[in-house]
Every structure is written in C-alpha cells, then in structure tokens.
Amino acid sequence: MTTLASDSGSGTASARATSWASAAWSRLRPLLLAVVFPALMLSIWHFATVGRPGSLVPPPHDVWLELWDLAFGGINDDAYSRTLHIHLLASVARVYGGFALALIVALPLGMLIGRVPLIRQIIDPTIQILRPVPVTAWLPLAMIIFGLGPRSAFFLVFLGAFYPILVNTIFGVRSVEPRLFEAASMLGCNGSAQFFRVVLPAALPSIFTGMRLGLGFAWVVIVVGEMTGVQTGLGAIIMEARQLSRTEIVICGMIVIGTVGFLSDRLVMLIGRRLLAWSPSHG
Amino acid sequence: MAEAGVAILEMKNVGKTYAQNGRSIEALRGASLRVEKGEFICLIGASGCGKSTLLRMAAGFEAATQGDTLMWGVPITGPSPSRGMVFQDYGLFPWLDVRDNIGFGPKSRRRAKGEIRDTVDHFIELIGLQSFADVYPHQLSGGMKQRVAIARVLANDAEIVLMDEPFGALDAMTRERLQDELVDIWSRTGLTVLFVTHAIDEAIFLADRVVVMSPGPGRIEREYTIDLPRPRDIAGAEFNAWRRVLAAQLHSHHGRKAG
Numbered sequence: 437m438t439t440l441a442s443d444s445g446s447g448t449a450s451a452r453a454t455s456w457a458s459a460a461w462s463r464l465r466p467l468l469l470a471v472v473f474p475a476l477m478l479s480i481w482h483f484a485t486v487g488r489p490g491s492l493v494p495p496p497h498d499v500w501l502e503l504w505d506l507a508f509g510g511i512n513d514d515a516y517s518r519t520l521h522i523h524l525l526a527s528v529a530r531v532y533g534g535f536a537l538a539l540i541v542a543l544p545l546g547m548l549i550g551r552v553p554l555i556r557q558i559i560d561p562t563i564q565i566l567r568p569v570p571v572t573a574w575l576p577l578a579m580i581i582f583g584l585g586p587r588s589a590f591f592l593v594f595l596g597a598f599y600p601i602l603v604n605t606i607f608g609v610r611s612v613e614p615r616l617f618e619a620a621s622m623l624g625c626n627g628s629a630q631f632f633r634v635v636l637p638a639a640l641p642s643i644f645t646g647m648r649l650g651l652g653f654a655w656v657v658i659v660v661g662e663m664t665g666v667q668t669g670l671g672a673i674i675m676e677a678r679q680l681s682r683t684e685i686v687i688c689g690m691i692v693i694g695t696v697g698f699l700s701d702r703l704v705m706l707i708g709r710r711l712l713a714w715s716p717s718h719g
Numbered sequence: 720m721a722e723a724g725v726a727i728l729e730m731k732n733v734g735k736t737y738a739q740n741g742r743s744i745e746a747l748r749g750a751s752l753r754v755e756k757g758e759f760i761c762l763i764g765a766s767g768c769g770k771s772t773l774l775r776m777a778a779g780f781e782a783a784t785q786g787d788t789l790m791w792g793v794p795i796t797g798p799s800p801s802r803g804m805v806f807q808d809y810g811l812f813p814w815l816d817v818r819d820n821i822g823f824g825p826k827s828r829r830r831a832k833g834e835i836r837d838t839v840d841h842f843i844e845l846i847g848l849q850s851f852a853d854v855y856p857h858q859l860s861g862g863m864k865q866r867v868a869i870a871r872v873l874a875n876d877a878e879i880v881l882m883d884e885p886f887g888a889l890d891a892m893t894r895e896r897l898q899d900e901l902v903d904i905w906s907r908t909g910l911t912v913l914f915v916t917h918a919i920d921e922a923i924f925l926a927d928r929v930v931v932m933s934p935g936p937g938r939i940e941r942e943y944t945i946d947l948p949r950p951r952d953i954a955g956a957e958f959n960a961w962r963r964v965l966a967a968q969l970h971s972h973h974g975r976k977a978g
Contacts, residue, residue, distance in 0.1 A: 618780055619810035621798040623824035623875050633827070637814040714814045714855040 494684045502684040503691065516673070516685060524692065526668040530586065530661070531654045531700075534593025538650060542598050543643070546605025551635065563602070571596045571657050579664060589661030589669065596657035597650035604646025608639030641715050644708050651704055655697040725792040727911050728754040728777060728879060734785030735772050745936035746772045750786075752930065752939065754879070759905055759912045761926035763919065765969070769937020770915045771883055777913060778804045778881050790879075800824055803872025805882040809864045811856040817843065817867050818852045824875025842870040845904065862893035869901070879911045886921070898924055902949065919969065923961045924951050931968050941968060 478496055485495040494502075505511040509518035548555045549563075571592055578588040612635055620626075620634045662671025670689050677685035712718035735747040747769035754760055762770040775781045776788050779798040788795045790802065798804075811820050821842050825835045843852050846866040856864055865885055872880055886894040902925060905912055916922050922929045926945050933940045943964070947957055 615806060615808060615810045616812060618778075618798070618804070619806070619812070620823075620827070622778060622780075622800065622802065622804045623827055623871065624800040625823070625827035629827065633823075634812070637812070640814070714816075714857070716857040 492683065494687070499684045499687045499691075502682075503688045506685070506688055516677075516682075519673075520692065523668050523670050523673050523689075524696065526586075526666075526672075527658055527662065527670045527693075528696065530590050530593055530669065531651075531658050534590050534658075535597045535651055535654045538594050538597035538601055538654075539647065542601035542646075542650075543605055546602045546643075546646075547609050547635075547639075549602075550606040550609035550639075551631070560606075567599055567603075571653075572660055575660065575664065584665035586662075586666050586669075588664060589658060589666055589671070592657045592661040593654045596653040600649035600653055601643070601646040604642045604649070605639065608642025608646075609635050611642070612638040641712055641718055644712060644718070648701065648704050648708070652697065652701060655693065655700065659693060726753045726789075727756045727791060728752075728913070729789045729792075730773070730777070730783075730786065731789070732786040733773070733776065733783045733788060735769070735776065735781065736784045747776075747783075747937040750932075750937075750939045754911060754913060756878075756911055757909050759902075759925055759927045760914065761922035761929045762913065762915045762932060763917060763922045763929055763965070763969070764932030764937075764940075765917065765934055767934040767937065768932035769934070770932050772937065773932075774804075774881050774883050774913060774915050777879070778802055780804075800828065800875045801878045803875060803877030803880050805865070805868045805872060805880060805885045807884045807887050809856070809861075809868050811864055811867060811871075813856050816853050816855050817848055817859070820856065820867055821870050821874045824871060828875070838874050842874045845873070846870045846900075860893070861889050862897060865889065865897060866900070869904070873904070873908070873910075877910075879913060882912065882914045884915055884917065887916075887918075894921075899950075901925070906949070919962055919965045920953060923947075923958060923965065924953060929965065931965065 481493070482496050485491045485493050486497070501511055505513075505517050506520040507518070511517070545559070549560055550556070574595055575588070575592060578591045582588045582591055616634050616638060617630065620630050625633055658669070659671035659674065662669035663675045666672045670693050674686050674689035677683070677689070708718055730750055730752045733747065733750045734745070736743050736745045738744070750769070750773055752760075752773070762773060764770050772781065776783050777795070779795045779802065790799075795802075804810075812823060815823065818839055822835045822839045825838055830838070843849055846869065848863060848866060848870075851859065851863060856867070859867070868885070869880070886897050889897065898921065901912075904910070912925075914922075914925060916925075923945055929943045929945060931940045931943070932938065943961075945961060947955075947961070952958060
C-alpha cells in the first residue's frame with residue numbers, strides 16, 4: 437500500500453519536473469533564437485575589424501569602451517566623457533515634447549475631421565495634399581523659419597508624430613461599427629454622450645496605433661532634426677563625431693538611439709495592453 | 720378588453736420605399752399589425768419579405784414612408800429604451816465587460832450607482848452568468864453574448880423586446896436552450912416580444928401569434944394564432960400539424976413566384 441502510494445507520488449513529481457523543464461525550454465527557446473543572429477553579426481564585425489589599423493569601422497570592443505566612457509568616463513577623459521546623459525536627456529525631451537504637442541493638436545483635430553462632415557470637407561483635402569511631403573523636406577523651411585537650433589528639431593518631431601496620430605484618429609472615429617450606435621441609442625444614449633461612451637472607446641485601439649507609430653517616427657526624425665547646428669542631443673553628437681572621425685562615437689550614438697527607441701515603444705505597448713485589455717488584438 | 724384599449728404597438732398600413740443606386744425599392748407595403756401587451760409574436764418569411772424592416776421601424780431606427788407606427792397610441796419618432804432591440808450580431812460594446820454592458824442603459828439614463836449595481840446583479844443572475852460578470856464580450860461564446868444582449872435590454876426597463884433573428888448564428892443545441900430560457904423569462908416577466916425568424920419550428924415553439932410575410936414587395940400575408948399549451952412539445956402531433964400549415968403557407972410564395 438505504502439509503496440504504491442510513494443510510487444505514484446514520485447511518478448507525478450517526475451512528471452511535474454519534465455513539464456517544468458519543457459515550460460522553461462519553451463520560454464527560453466525564443467530568447468535563444470533571437471540572440472543567435474545578433475551574435476553572429478557581432479562576431480563577423482569583430483573578426484573583420486580587429487587588428488586592422490586601417491579599418492574604417494572600429495571593432496566592437498572599442499565601441500563598447502567608448503560607450504562606457506560616454507556614460508561613466510574614466511577611460512578617455514576627453515570632451516565627450518560622461519556626457520551621454522546630457523545628450524540623451526536633450527533628445528528625450530525633444531521627442532516627448534514634440535510628441536505631446538502633436539498629440540494635443542492631432543487628437544481633437546482628428547476627432548473633428550472624423551465626426552464633423554463640414555470640418556472634414558474643409559480640412560481633409562489640405563491634409564491629404566500636405567501629407568506626402570516628407571518630414572525631412574520640411575527641414576530647410578523649418579531652419580529658415582525657426583532658425584538653426586533646437587526649435588527646428590522640435591518642429592520636425594512634432595510634424596513626424598502629427599500625421600500618424602491624425603490619420604489613425606480619423607480612421608478610428610470613422611470606422612465605428614454602425615450597429616454600436618443603434619445599440620447605444622436604443623439603450624438611451626444619444627447625442628454628445630454617444631461620442632464619449634461609444635466613439636471614443638471604439639476608436640481607442642486605432643488612436644493607440646497612431647500614437648505608437650507617431651512616437652516611433654519621432655525617434656526617426658529627431659536625429660535628422662538634431663543634425664543641423666544643435667549643440668546637444670544624440671543626433672548632434674553623431675554628426676559632430678563624424679566630422680572628428682570618431683566613428684566609435686557615431687556607432688555608440690546609434691546604439692543608444694536604437695535602445696531608447698525600443699524601450700520607449702515597449703513602454704507605450706505596456707500602457708496599451710492595460711488600457712486595451714478588452715480588445716482581442718491588443719489584450 | 721384588449722380590442723377596446725390602446726395597443727402597446729400598432730402599425731397601420733405601413734410602407735417603406737427607399738432609393739438605391741437611383742432606383743426606388745419597395746421594401747414593405749401596406750403592413751398592419753397590432754400587438755397587445757404581453758404577447759409573443761413571431762414574424763416569419765423568406766429574405767426580402769420586409770420582416771427586418773418592420774422590426775427596425777418598430778425600434779425607431781428607420782422611419783416609415785407611409786402609414787403610422789404607434790406605441791401606446793403615440794407615434795414612434797426614434798429609438799427608445801422602452802423598445803429594446805436584440806441583434807443577431809449581438810451589438811455588445813467590446814470595451815465593456817458583461818457587468819458594464821448590462822449597466823450601459825441604466826447608466827445612460829443616469830440611474831443612481833447603487834440602483835445600477837442591484838439591477839445588473841439581478842439580471843446577471845437571471846441569465847446565469849454570475850461567474851462571467853467581469854469578462855469581456857470577445858471571451859464569451861455566442862450563446863452567452865446573446866444572453867447578455869437580452870439582459871441588457873431587460874435591465875433598461877424595455878416594455879417590448881424586438882429580436883432580429885437573435886438565435887440565427889448559434890448552434891442548434893444552444894439555440895434550443897436559449898429558446899427555452901426566453902420563453903421562461905417572457906412568461907415570468909410579462910414582457911411583450913416581437914421576434915423575427917426564418918425558422919418555422921422556432922416560430923411555432925415561441926409564438927402566441929405567427930405573422931407570415933412574403934416578398935416582392937414585402938407584405939404581411941397571414942396571421943396564425945398558435946393555441947398550443949406551453950411548454951410545447953416539438954415532437955407532438957399538433958406541433959407537426961402547425962409545421963405543415965406554416966410550411967405550406969411559406970412555400971406557396973415560391974410556387975406563385977415561379978408560376
């Protein structure tokens with residue numbers, strides 16, 4: 437009797453152990469697979485550059501030392517040591533500032549264009565014509581109007597984030613299922629209440645997609661914006677380092693922009709998951 | 720008594736013509752229907768017979784181009800909580816959980832918070848979804864969604880429930896269960912139900928009166944009073960007799976159209 441019981445006990449325990457192992461493996465697998473390719477690229481980069489003084493691109497190890505020096509100093513102790521936070525902060529402030537301004541303008545405008553036919557007829561054609569103009573093509577004009585400096589960069593970020601938010605907000609408020617309006621009105625929800633209780637929540641996934649695209653675009657545009665006579669910012673040090681042939685700093689700047697852009701996108705997605713738990717495509 | 724008073728819903732010689740691609744299409748002609756309080760009425764007919772149009776006019780979603788549509792003798796000018804609609808595709812708000820979907824109507828009508836909570840609790844219990852109260856619609860089965868849609872109009876004090884092929888998208892087993900539940904709710908609450916279907920069995924099982932409609936242009940063909948005692952036995956001889964009568968009536972349209 438007792439042997440039977442202990443037998444079955446150990447049986448379930450080992451089953452539990454294997455299921456735990458397979459669960460761990462199924463979690464680890466995508467991570468491992470995701471790491472394989474970058475590791476391969478890194479080693480190709482390493483072996484193609486290390487020990488060649490004439491190489492245009494510095495080896496990964498030099499870039500890593502430079503990154504450390506940019507962040508914490510103590511290696512080169514030159515003009516760039518321990519300046520990363522200054523540039524990072526400047527860029528982040530411009531990205532989120534421009535993004536916030538785009539949000540403040542594009543959200544209400546998009547809702548108006550989407551819901552009020554008269555406003556749509558007045559404004560939408562103009563926007564359709566202006567939208568294909570690439571944000572970078574606005575740069576010279578921005579420099580003329582706002583001068584050389586951070587204000588041009590800020591304007592570009594605003595413009596870059598503005599269109600995705602606007603277009604997706606219009607799409608979101610226009611593509612509310614007609615059935616939901618019928619449901620709301622037979623339940624006693626009419627007029628402006630319908631806007632807040634039906635249109636807005638129904639459009640939220642779309643608006644959110646627009647915000648995510650807009651923020652991503654803001655990170656793209658900030659570099660271009662900062663390449664024109666701005667003293668601080670990640671785009672600025674990339675450009676300056678190129679002129680000084682400090683290629684390792686150029687690459688460091690790229691890495692930091694990539695990382696921060698990625699983290700910023702993750703943050704938005706995390707907020708979206710909490711806000712849109714009801715949506716099968718977001719939750 | 721009912722004949723003398725004012726009907727809860729009355730349609731007098733109602734017609735609907737609308738324009739589509741420059742052509743005018745007559746969806747409904749000369750339809751008259753009188754619904755007494757507490758009745759369960761099924762509208763049955765082939766597609767294009769105007770049964771959904773009639774229902775949507777009763778709801779106030781569409782205006783008649785001819786005739787009068789009255790509730791308690793007052794013309795219907797638009798949707799109202801007193802006429803709750805249950806759609807075939809549910810029409811639940813995907814961003815609200817079961818609780819808030821049912822509470823949507825009372826909240827729109829600015830009921831007190833405590834009152835809304837009590838109402839919602841009551842109707843969640845009525846449809847047996849206590850353990851799904853905090854679940855979003857996309858996580859529910861079709862049958863559960865339709866239960867929520869029914870509870871939603873009941874929680875909003877609907878006097879008439881208008882149902883547009885509500886069980887048409889459900890599997891047979893779920894459909895039968897919901898038919899039972901609907902009859903149960905109806906007999907306990909004294910609701911008035913106007914129910915559109917194209918299934919003969921469903922109409923005989925549910926209705927006090929079956930209104931047969933025919934297409935081209937849509938009109939009311941005939942009315943039958945189903946006097947079978949409830950609960951109805953779908954395998955019984957009388958049920959079968961009704962089945963034959965209604966099938967003959969419905970199929971006579973095809974014969975005439977072909978001939």
